[in-house]
Amino acid sequence: MPSTKLTSFLNSGLNELKDKGLYNVIHPLEGANGPKIQLEGKELINLSSNNYLGLATDERLKEVAKDAVTKYGVGSGAVRTINGTLQLHVELEEKLAKFKHTEAAIAYQSGFNCNMAAISAVMNKNDAILSDELNHASIIDGCRLSKAKIIRYNHSDMEDLRQKASEAVKEYEKVMVITDGVFSMDGDVAKLPEIVDIAEEFDLITYVDDAHGSGVLGEGKGTVKHFGLSDRVDMQMGTLSKAIGVVGGYVAGSQELIDWLKVQSRPFLFSTSLTPADIRASIEAIDILSESKELQERLWENTKYLQEGLKKLGFSVGDTETPITPVIIGDEQKTQQFSKRLMEEGVYAKSIVFPTVPRGTGRVRNMPTAAHTKEMLDEALSVYEKLGKELNV
Ligand SMILES: *Cc1c(COP(=O)(O)O)cnc(C)c1O
Numbered sequence: 345m346p347s348t349k350l351t352s353f354l355n356s357g358l359n360e361l362k363d364k365g366l367y368n369v370i371h372p373l374e375g376a377n378g379p380k381i382q383l384e385g386k387e388l389i390n391l392s393s394n395n396y397l398g399l400a401t402d403e404r405l406k407e408v409a410k411d412a413v414t415k416y417g418v419g420s421g422a423v424r425t426i427n428g429t430l431q432l433h434v435e436l437e438e439k440l441a442k443f444k445h446t447e448a449a450i451a452y453q454s455g456f457n458c459n460m461a462a463i464s465a466v467m468n469k470n471d472a473i474l475s476d477e478l479n480h481a482s483i484i485d486g487c488r489l490s491k492a493k494i495i496r497y498n499h500s501d502m503e504d505l506r507q508k509a510s511e512a513v514k515e516y517e518k519v520m521v522i523t524d525g526v527f528s529m530d531g532d533v534a535k536l537p538e539i540v541d542i543a544e545e546f547d548l549i550t551y552v553d554d555a556h557g558s559g560v561l562g563e564g565k566g567t568v569k570h571f572g573l574s575d576r577v578d579m580q581m582g583t584l585s586k587a588i589g590v591v592g593g594y595v596a597g598s599q600e601l602i603d604w605l606k607v608q609s610r611p612f613l614f615s616t617s618l619t620p621a622d623i624r625a626s627i628e629a630i631d632i633l634s635e636s637k638e639l640q641e642r643l644w645e646n647t648k649y650l651q652e653g654l655k656k657l658g659f660s661v662g663d664t665e666t667p668i669t670p671v672i673i674g675d676e677q678k679t680q681q682f683s684k685r686l687m688e689e690g691v692y693a694k695s696i697v698f699p700t701v702p703r704g705t706g707r708v709r710n711m712p713t714a715a716h717t718k719e720m721l722d723e724a725l726s727v728y729e730k731l732g733k734e735l736n737v
Pocket residue numbers: 454455456457480482483524528553554555556583584585586591592593
């Protein structure tokens with residue numbers, strides 16, 4: 345017999361979400377997640393993926409992934425510490441360390457897993473973590489898992505960070521400052537030079553989650569490299585699932601840090617490792633990024649083109665400094681209406697509203713990629729122009 349407690353909990357929770365208009369319906373794609381997607385029998389211009397460089401459907405990655413399946417099979421067979429470490433994993437980690445300019449790196453099954461793994465492996469209940477209030481959910485959960493005291497500072501407010509750091513170091517054993525490199529909802533970049541200065545002044549551990557910066561900023565090497573801080577950040581986390589186009593994540597840092605994570609971080613010890621195809625394709629992606637700037641240049645060209653086009657039409661894209669392009673609409677219902685109309689007119693761009701972003705700052709988030717053509721962006725802009733008039737935005 346199903347638990348009546350569970351049933352009533354689920355029903356009341358679901359009904360509440362639906363009443364508030366917060367229940368998200370998922371539309372499955374009928375093909376690849378490329379610059380255009382097939383959805384409900386219709387072809388749409390895709391402005392919602394994190395596939396910044398178009399590598400998720402790149403022929404070179406597909407080929408090596410197929411070869412890896414032929415040679416190694418589809419699964420790695422075990423967790424890393426038993427016998428799920430293939431030579432390929434080691435090769436990937438060496439490439440990542442070189443790419444990030446650190447002594448060593450460790451790969452995990454996802455970026456989310458990295459934050460679950462690495463924060464709690466180095467922080468504990470005698471410690472404190474200074475966390476930007478707009479940090480990603482996986483950072484928040486990773487911090488909670490560590491049992492350290494979590495001290496939120498106002499978004500990119502260096503006065504507030506300094507003040508809270510000066511108090512925390514008196515009270516706690518170790519203190520970490522943790523931040524997104526690029527903030528995923530607004531596209532602004534963390535003030536890393538100032539954060540690192542404050543960290544050095546108070547001997548804080550620095551942790552940068554560069555999920556949206558890697559492959560995009562710093563000639564592809566990320567936000568830390570962008571600011572020339574590779575030797576001054578303790579822990580650099582990145583994903584293999586956004587610009588790299590595959591799945592997985594990694595933490596890069598000193599040899600001691602990585603040695604520690606390999607014996608102490610629980611997703612490494614207790615969850616089966618990345619598959620051969622994932623690793624092989626990720627290695628290929630890093631090789632491509634190391635050898636040529638072509639994809640990054642195209643990404644930035646498309647970013648400029650889309651953002652300038654939107655501004656010319658009178659839309660506000662907020663304070664973005666990266667390809668993440670929010671079109672700020674404000675009112676929650678109007679934002680959702682705008683996104684729905686975009687879809688009807690052939691453009692897939694998701695609305696993001698409270699509680700993901702503050703009330704009254706509803707936006708449609710657009711993600712241009714290297715794979716979009718000018719024609720696709722022009723088409724998207726003309727739909728924006730039409731809907732801007734129609735909905736009076
Ligand atoms: C997407 C994202 C993650 C999670 O990465 P996955 O590889 O998708 O699990 C972690 N942190 C930030 C800031 C992200 O944007």
